[in-house]
Amino acid sequence: MHTHLKTYHPYVSPFDPCKPMVEKTYSTPPHLYIGFQPPNLPQFSPMEALRTGTLWKAFYDPWYSPYEKGNKGVPS
Template sequence: MTRAKTFTLIKSYKPFHSKFDPCPPIGRKYFSTPPQLYINFQPPNLEQFTPEEALKYGTLWKFFYDFYDNPYRERET
């Protein structure tokens, strides 16, 4: 039985911290991978945005849209 491959756009890792390091540990770091990394070729009949939405999102195809959240933006509480 083959297992279907799943992917996540957000990945994380924990940087190595030596016991001799005088600085405090950094903690977990997160990074984003673009969706086009997970597709070999563009299949036919991909779902599309309307032309107005495509201009807003920067791509015609919904599969290739990748939301970017600015980590330096001030958060509303």
């Protein structure tokens, strides 16, 4: 299983006047890891599908605001 959150470590200049960000996080969409839509994928109920924006659970990618605290791994 692939994770949707990726991290990388940017270059930190010794002359940068700001506090360095030593690790940055970004999200990749789930459709990058599925080459084609296989048959019999698990589905959300109709109400859950409207709330999540997709019918298939494999294509669901929750988004968390970087400005909210406690947002599952995304730096605030």
